[in-house]
Amino acid sequence: MTIQWFPGHMTRAKRQIQAKLKLIDIAIELLDARVPLSSRNPMVDEILSGKPRLIVLNKSDLADPKVTEQWIEYFKYEGHETVAVDSSTGTRIGDIPMKAKEILKEKIDRQLSKGMNPRAMRGLIVGIPNVGKSTLINRLAGRNIAITGDRPGVTKGQQWIKTNYEMDLLDTPGILWPKFEDELVGFRLAMTGAIREQILNVEDIAFFAVRELAERYWPALKERFELDTPPADPTDSDEIVRIMEDIGRRRGCLVSGGHVNLEKASGIILRELRAGKLGRITLEAPFPAAAGRPGE
Ligand code: G4P
Numbered sequence: 001m002t003i004q005w006f007p008g009h010m011t012r013a014k015r016q017i018q019a020k021l022k023l024i025d026i027a028i029e030l031l032d033a034r035v036p037l038s039s040r041n042p043m044v045d046e047i048l049s050g051k052p053r054l055i056v057l058n059k060s061d062l063a064d065p066k067v068t069e070q071w072i073e074y075f076k077y078e079g080h081e082t083v084a085v086d087s088s089t090g091t092r093i094g095d096i097p098m099k100a101k102e103i104l105k106e107k108i109d110r111q112l113s114k115g116m117n118p119r120a121m122r123g124l125i126v127g128i129p130n131v132g133k134s135t136l137i138n139r140l141a142g143r144n145i146a147i148t149g150d151r152p153g154v155t156k157g158q159q160w161i162k163t164n165y166e167m168d169l170l171d172t173p174g175i176l177w178p179k180f181e182d183e184l185v186g187f188r189l190a191m192t193g194a195i196r197e198q199i200l201n202v203e204d205i206a207f208f209a210v211r212e213l214a215e216r217y218w219p220a221l222k223e224r225f226e227l228d229t230p231p232a233d234p235t236d237s238d239e240i241v242r243i244m245e246d247i248g249r250r251r252g253c254l255v256s257g258g259h260v261n262l263e264k265a266s267g268i269i270l271r272e273l274r275a276g277k278l279g280r281i282t283l284e285a286p287f288p289a290a291a292g293r294p295g296e
Contacts (some may be wrong), residue, residue: 005177014047015083018172020124023158024170025075025107026100030127030136033063034082036071036285039131039189048126052103053080056096058132059192064282070140073287086138087296096140097121121167122160126174130194133173140169147171159193188283193274206266208272210247211240212283220278225269244269246275 028182032039036057041047050109055075060068065198066098068084075082081103083095101108102120111118125133134147140163160168178194179185185206188202197205213235221227225247231239241262248265255261272278 005180008278010177013175013177014043015123017047017126017176018160019171020170020174021048021051024122024124025053025104026121026123027174028096028100028123028125029053029055030058030125030131030133031055032058033060033068033192034192034282035188035284037125037127038185039128039192039194040176041128042179044126044176047176048063052101054096054099054137055082055205056081057082058087058136061086061088061091062280064274064280067075067285070286085136087112087132087139090139093139094165096238097163097167100167119160122170123167124170124174127175128176128189128194129176130189130192132282133175137169137171137173140165140167145171147173156245162267180185183227183283191270191273193270202270203262206244206269207237207240209269210243211235213278213281214240214243214274216283217278220281224278 006174006230029040029044029048057063057068057071063084070086072082081099083092083099084097087093100123104121106198126135127133137147138144141161142164145161159171161171161265162168165226178189184190186195190197190200191212210221212232214231221243222230227246227250228241231243233239244262244265245292247261247269248260248262251265251268253261253264253268273281
């Protein structure tokens with residue numbers, strides 16, 4: 001789903017989420033574990049301010065596990081409990097209600113001390129498009145629910161979704177906007193597939209991807225595409241194009257005259273990267289030196 005965000009949409013999205021915060025006990029901020037910064041809404045602290053919050057690093061099956069651990073530490077340092085899950089299979093999603101219960105412990109204990117029977121916790125999942133909000137809701141609920149989300153300008157009645165845990169969720173997740181003004185953020189999101197190719201050109205995204213990978217994950221790139229020599233200077237555009245051409249040749253993306261069809265090669269590179277065929281890759285680390293050294 002591609003949403004064009006305009007200032008009016010942002011204001012509306014913010015208000016819609018803030019109205020929902022009154023109904024819930026805890027906000028679940030969903031990020032993409034491969035790009036925890038780029039998949040974060042720039043105003044999230046302001047929007048969720050004052051509400052208990054759990055950060056969930058989704059798609060952790062595709063991310064470098066060492067760096068994911070560092071992100072969990074980093075967010076803890078920022079004051080937020082964080083868990084890493086894979087919503088596509090449901091791996092570790094039970095950690096979400098478990099941690100939420102810990103975060104809400106005081107409130108639950110207060111209710112118990114007053115002799116009240118605590119009801120199920122109420123949560124709202126928020127995040128930018130494509131981080132996996134619908135997938136996670138379906139996993140927690142254990143069934144497929146048609147989740148539309150509040151698109152900017154569309155309102156409808158709220159309903160609670162019962163999950164397999166002691167937690168109910170609002171049926172429409174809070175859809176936030178990404179940080180647009182930073183070109184790097186756009187390319188990183190595009191690499192993960194969160195920004196469709198109609199917005200950024202496929203060859204440009206693949207160029208950016210190969211450059212990042214050559215710099216940080218050369219062994220993974222080399223192994224997947226059977227490349228020979230690493231670039232002497234990964235910031236040199238000619239060298240990056242040479243690698244893209246090598247990949248194209250290996251995969252038979254040739255046109256007449258023996259030239260490489262770069263568009264086709266770019267499509268292959270991005271498809272395989274997004275499907276995790278190059279291994280578990282994280283593009284952003286809280287401590288920059290840590291990114292791109294899988295298995296250390
Ligand atoms: P959204 O509601 O936040 O917009 O995201 P959505 O759940 O639609 O998920 C976006 C894409 O991310 C989907 O793939 C979904 O399968 C995938 N996804 C969600 N969570 C995970 C995860 O933890 N790990 C992995 N590997 N993928 C995840 P898609 O290609 O758009 O659709 P589909 O081919 O799965 O149908």
